[in-house]
Amino acid sequence: MLLFTGNLAISQTAAPVSADGKKNGKPLHLFIIGNSFSGNAARYLRELSEEGGHPLTIGRAELGGCSLQRHWELAEAAEANPDDPKGKAYNGKSLKMLLSEGVWDVVTLQQYSMLSGDVETYRPYARKLYDYIRKLQPSAKIVFHQTWAYRSDADGFGQVATGKLAQSEKEMWEKSREAYHTIARELGAPIIPTGDAFWQLSSDRKWGYRKDTGFDFSKPQPPNLPNQDHSLHMGYRWNNAKLEFDSHHASPAGCYLGSLVWYGFLFGESPVNLKFVPETVPADFAAQLRKTAWSTVKKIKQSEPGFHGLKD
Template sequence: MKYIKTSVLLLLLSLITGLSFGQTSPKSLRLFIIGNSFSQNASAYLSNFAKEKGTELIVGRAELAGHSLEQHWGYVEAAEANPEDPKGKPYKGNKSLRMLLSAGTWDVVTLQQASYLSADKESYNPYAQKLYDYIKKIQPNARIIIHQTWAYRSDALKFGRVAPNQLAKNQTEMWEKSRAAYHALAKQLNAKIMPVGDAFYAVASDKVFGFKKDPAFDYENPVYPNLPNQENSINMGYYWKDKKIVFDPNHANEAGRYLGGLIWYAILFNESPSKIEYVPKNVPADFAVYLKTVAEKTIKNLNTSK
């Protein structure tokens, strides 16, 4: 019930204040994603949203687990030096980035940094700029949008790097410094940003809805199939696999993927996320309403801060 009460208030607030979404949105979109598992998480429900709205969405992907901007650019260099070099064709189907980008005309191409490096501003360049220039040579009319990834859950054992040999002390520092780095990159490239990281932190830091570590669970001696209380988590957290407990405070769970997708859809299609009706089956309906209000407020904050 707490979701419903707060969500109704937030929805009323959003209706009163209004948001700056355009009058028209594209009826079809060809989207190409350069990233890793975090971009896969955030875009997981895009096709569901597009189908609901009767929009044609075609998605191309150059995604490799844990990969950074530097690693993606390294593959480009290998392929450009020798198109037959297997090192330059690491993507699905043994394809190079040039081969994938050249498959038709792409309306939007997204870029992101690996989450572990996202709070280290110096890790972005020169690789982001080189990738941007490379994309523009192949797809000169494509809009390039920056995907701002999120900080790890508050109970993570370690957080992303903020400088060589220095890690963020906590979730807040990782979010603050990754946000600053992403916005600096967006300004450098004159590119729009998808503020998924801001939306995640808004949920995580909410006094009512923010995740709180379960103090009653025995983390040192877990007993199958018991799990800690992880209410309101938007990260995977603890789960059992083959009767072994796994802890993943980094990747998004179903609710986190839903929240990330709402931000992506709002930016890509210039539509209010509050209009999305689809809800994944593992996300409680009332919590989904709350996540839509967070997405809407995050987009509003992005628009008003320009």
């Protein structure tokens, strides 16, 4: 089966359901080039794919805070001198070495979140990496992973132009979405819409996170924390009597949402009826996350010309 997204077709490695209701077939070989955000987004993908009956093999080239530019410069260093330690930044291996360890069906790329709203930071590195991957893995389908905006109460948001930052979660989402779609169109690549799913949930009147205005942030006392119900981001936590705040990275709920989006996108199958839920995510919220993930994937189907093959 083929999952068509835009101008590309992603091979569905999972075979049709057999008579006993179980899927069979060769694993989908997925290679992720990214940073901590890709680690967050695919955190529970293996558990979901196992439950759904889709064998999955995952390879990774991830470095914290790594931009498209840095990934390319590391690849360039390894090409110039394969023995240069600079090019072997991925646990002692180069990107070329990792990509050459197997035959990959899907390879994903993403921008560093702080730069995700500035389309000029993608150029020319997205195309250089795209061409580099295509040379090493000619049959792979190259996909962009759309990252998410920071939490609404963040003390700062991502860059949208040189010297200019977004002023809100909404603006960061809008600008990063525009940048991802612009580059994806230039390269004819599909998009995993994780950022859209985050915004759809965050902007929902019932399910979106709202800052706790009753908490005294000027004099916090451990172990008390503000109410952070429905937060898709890590938010506040105590660390050795110090109140820390992470408005960027995904919470378990955010990681779950990201993994559900990846599942729906990669396998063309609704995750709504899957049973796996991270321990800290309430059941009612988890159900909403599953619905949001699938509705977001279906919107890509409806909005992208030539998008075919997802099961409704």
